[in-house]
Amino acid sequence: MPAWLTIEEYRTLTAVCERLIPADQTPGAAEAGVPDYIDGLLGAFSFDPPRIWAGGSFSGRHGGLPGFARFHRLTALDELAWRTRIEGSLGRPEREFNGVVVGLQERYREGLAALGPDFCHCGPDEQDLRLRSLAPFTQLVYDHSCEGMYGAPEYGGNRDAVAWSGIGFAGDVEPRGWTDHEVSEA
Amino acid sequence: MDRPRGIGGVTVDAIIVGSGPGGSTVADILTAAGWSVVIFEKGRNHLIDLEHPYRLADDFSNDEIKFINRHFLGPDPFLEPRTFRTGPEDGDHSFVGDVNSIPSTVGGGGTHADGKVPRFREEDFGLLSTYGPQPGASVADWPLTYADLEPFYADVERRIGVTGDAAANPLAAWRSGPYPMPPGPSMYGAVLSTAAAETLGYHPYPAPGATNSVPYDGRPPCNNCGFCAFFGCPIHAKGDPVAMLQRALMTGNAEIRPETFVSRIRTDGHRATGVDFIGPDGVERSMDGRYVVVAGGAVETPRLLLLSGFDHPLIGRHLMVHFQTIAAGGFADLRFHAERGRAVTHLHDDALVPDDPSRKAAAQAGLPWMRGGIVEHGGTGLPILEAKLYRWGPTHKENMRRSPLRDRLWAFTMQGEDLPVATNRIDLDPTVRDVRGFPVARYTYKPHRHELAASAHHGPRMAAILEAMGAEWTSVVTSPGSVEGPGGRASVDAPMSRHVMGTVRMGEDPATSVADSIGRLHQLPNVVIADSSVFVTSSGYGPTLTLAALAARFATAMVS
Numbered sequence: 243m244p245a246w247l248t249i250e251e252y253r254t255l256t257a258v259c260e261r262l263i264p265a266d267q268t269p270g271a272a273e274a275g276v277p278d279y280i281d282g283l284l285g286a287f288s289f290d291p292p293r294i295w296a297g298g299s300f301s302g303r304h305g306g307l308p309g310f311a312r313f314h315r316l317t318a319l320d321e322l323a324w325r326t327r328i329e330g331s332l333g334r335p336e337r338e339f340n341g342v343v344v345g346l347q348e349r350y351r352e353g354l355a356a357l358g359p360d361f362c363h364c365g366p367d368e369q370d371l372r373l374r375s376l377a378p379f380t381q382l383v384y385d386h387s388c389e390g391m392y393g394a395p396e397y398g399g400n401r402d403a404v405a406w407s408g409i410g411f412a413g414d415v416e417p418r419g420w421t422d423h424e425v426s427e428a
Numbered sequence: 429m430d431r432p433r434g435i436g437g438v439t440v441d442a443i444i445v446g447s448g449p450g451g452s453t454v455a456d457i458l459t460a461a462g463w464s465v466v467i468f469e470k471g472r473n474h475l476i477d478l479e480h481p482y483r484l485a486d487d488f489s490n491d492e493i494k495f496i497n498r499h500f501l502g503p504d505p506f507l508e509p510r511t512f513r514t515g516p517e518d519g520d521h522s523f524v525g526d527v528n529s530i531p532s533t534v535g536g537g538g539t540h541a542d543g544k545v546p547r548f549r550e551e552d553f554g555l556l557s558t559y560g561p562q563p564g565a566s567v568a569d570w571p572l573t574y575a576d577l578e579p580f581y582a583d584v585e586r587r588i589g590v591t592g593d594a595a596a597n598p599l600a601a602w603r604s605g606p607y608p609m610p611p612g613p614s615m616y617g618a619v620l621s622t623a624a625a626e627t628l629g630y631h632p633y634p635a636p637g638a639t640n641s642v643p644y645d646g647r648p649p650c651n652n653c654g655f656c657a658f659f660g661c662p663i664h665a666k667g668d669p670v671a672m673l674q675r676a677l678m679t680g681n682a683e684i685r686p687e688t689f690v691s692r693i694r695t696d697g698h699r700a701t702g703v704d705f706i707g708p709d710g711v712e713r714s715m716d717g718r719y720v721v722v723a724g725g726a727v728e729t730p731r732l733l734l735l736s737g738f739d740h741p742l743i744g745r746h747l748m749v750h751f752q753t754i755a756a757g758g759f760a761d762l763r764f765h766a767e768r769g770r771a772v773t774h775l776h777d778d779a780l781v782p783d784d785p786s787r788k789a790a791a792q793a794g795l796p797w798m799r800g801g802i803v804e805h806g807g808t809g810l811p812i813l814e815a816k817l818y819r820w821g822p823t824h825k826e827n828m829r830r831s832p833l834r835d836r837l838w839a840f841t842m843q844g845e846d847l848p849v850a851t852n853r854i855d856l857d858p859t860v861r862d863v864r865g866f867p868v869a870r871y872t873y874k875p876h877r878h879e880l881a882a883s884a885h886h887g888p889r890m891a892a893i894l895e896a897m898g899a900e901w902t903s904v905v906t907s908p909g910s911v912e913g914p915g916g917r918a919s920v921d922a923p924m925s926r927h928v929m930g931t932v933r934m935g936e937d938p939a940t941s942v943a944d945s946i947g948r949l950h951q952l953p954n955v956v957i958a959d960s961s962v963f964v965t966s967s968g969y970g971p972t973l974t975l976a977a978l979a980a981r982f983a984t985a986m987v988s
Contacts, residue, residue: 298489310491380820394494421652422612424652426616
């Protein structure tokens with residue numbers, strides 16, 4: 243079950259992400275879990291602690307104790323910032339000290355609806371046409387897809403670091419780091 | 429903490445606002461002399477266990493989402509926005525959001541820097557006497573010389589822990605001794621770009637770095653993880669001000685109060701008496717102090733002085749931000765793996781020293797003289813940043829595998845000298861507020877034509893080095909001008925550099941300066957400014973070591 247999206251929205255989002263970063267000889271956004279990254283951001287506050295900042299110091303992928311999956315607790319102010327960013331200001335004065343904020347949840351709900359309930363069943367040309375006609379929303383999903391694809395797997399995307407291995411990128415490398423030789427030679 | 433800390437009628441010796449390299453240097457020196465200090469930091473603490481300061485925190489990580497996309501080091505641009513305009517013709521402001529903010533966290537800007545900490549050159553302290561005036565700019569000499577500051581440069585290089593090779597840079601100022609540590613390993617791309625630069629007559633050298641190359645002060649050497657610029661160091665090998673804050677805390681004379689915003693410096697008309705602050709509980713309180721040291725950086729420091737009602741007409745003026753010129757080159761046959769190493773391992777200083785071609789370019793531009801800045805040899809190793817540069821669709825993954833804009837790209841970034849101009853300033857925005865209800869800092873800024881001319885001259889010279897290296901394409905962009913700032917597309921006019929200086933200018937004459945040569949406000953001598961706000965001119969070197977050396981000079985004057 244998605245953390246925040248409806249099943250139908252999740253399905254549309256999966257089709258969108260896969261069109262933005264399609265599979266070729268290596269997995270695309272859908273298989274890499276990018277929709278889960280985005281859903282995890284939209285539903286960050288259904289987790290405790292909220293899934294905003296992964297922990298440190300190490301992931302365990304290159305030695306050390308794994309700490310990324312232990313998300314940071316938020317201070318009251320940071321919770322205010324992230325709830326406002328995600329949920330919008332919703333008419334609450336403490337969130338509107340510089341005006342109304344449209345939240346990510348609203349942008350996704352409206353954007354996915356505007357792509358149409360049949361989006362997953364359209365051919366690639368029709369999908370591209372619809373994505374181009376909603377350029378600001380498509381840009382938002384693309385930016386988030388890049389984060390989900392190439393960010394740390396603990397945020398829900400880049401499953402099993404599949405996107406990193408696809409581009410020959412080691413990802414987080416502490417505490418192993420790189421040897422002086424690996425830094426200075428081709 | 430056994431010792432009472434300035435609440436309930438007890439006065440601390442010094443209240444320090446800001447825990448970055450400036451405030452930390454002051455805290456280190458004052459506490460060693462037995463002074464009691466309280467350090468206020470508006471950001472969170474992810475650096476040190478404040479109860480057991482020998483223990484360092486484990487919050488930093490190799491995590492691009494957390495540090496680049498989600499403001500982990502702060503400030504959050506929703507809670508604490510800034511505003512920008514190029515001039516009154518833009519109205520109250522043309523942009524609201526993140527305007528080149530420096531981390532707001534315990535350790536300040538030191539936590540995110542990749543630790544390049546060069547000294548200035550001798551003439552940087554006497555630009556007016558060396559080169560003369562520039563029309564439309566307030567070029568002036570500093571009220572101190574390089575020789576005055578040299579002992580403090582040497583002192584803070586030891587406190588922070590700096591690597592370097594004293595013999596490697598023929599254009600460097602004189603120094604009284606070697607660097608505390610030898611340089612770390614050269615990045616592969618820098619091996620190639622320094623060789624190309626040398627064939628064209630430039631003088632590249634290993635960047636003086638605040639990243640340990642050997643165990644230092646109980647902290648390990650850098651292991652080249654590559655998540656350096658804009659990231660906190662997971663193994664604490666960086667000379668962010670961690671060592672100085674640890675030492676200050678371990679004297680038992682210091683306390684750090686994170687998540688606490690100082691909203692006002694209180695005065696009795698002649699002297700400061702203390703500060704008002706708002707802690708994590710949101711309640712406003714006051715604290716008395718014999719001295720108030722302001723080290724919030726060149727944006728937040730003048731903001732606090734203005735919020736306090738201080739009325740010197742030059743507060744906030746002569747804002748300077750290094751003018752960045754970036755020459756990038758693409759290499760079909762090379763992979764630079766710039767995700768390994770200290771982000772930038774080499775610099776060259778040639779653009780800081782006028783030569784015949786730059787004198788000629790200055791004359792053609794109708795300028796009496798022209799200076800660029802340090803040129804950083806670097807690449808990029810961040811795949812999310814790269815991915816957003818490519819088009820979405822079927823070509824995306826092939827681009828990411830070929831990686832023309834990350835793994836096959838090498839670049840020079842010049843941190844160009846920005847002349848002091850009185851109309852470039854920080855003031856309080858008339859309408860935008862921070863989450864606590866206080867007016868935010870507003871930039872009013874446009875570059876002097878000196879910066880544009882210097883950039884136009886040095887950009888192609890940097891591109892020529894890339895061509896000598898074998899680049900199949902090169903491209904030159906600038907910030908401000910063509911690169912969007914951290915605030916996105918709306919902030920192209922806002923400078924991207926985090927090297928912000930000069931808003932509380934120092935000098936001997938209270939009519940033309942706000943602070944004196946030991947950092948004291950002329951009007952309130954127990955208020956000391958310990959950050960890059962006091963810079964008279966910007967030089968073309970990163971400001972961190974110089975601001976720390978000034979802070980050491982000012983703190984030494986306080987205790988003697």
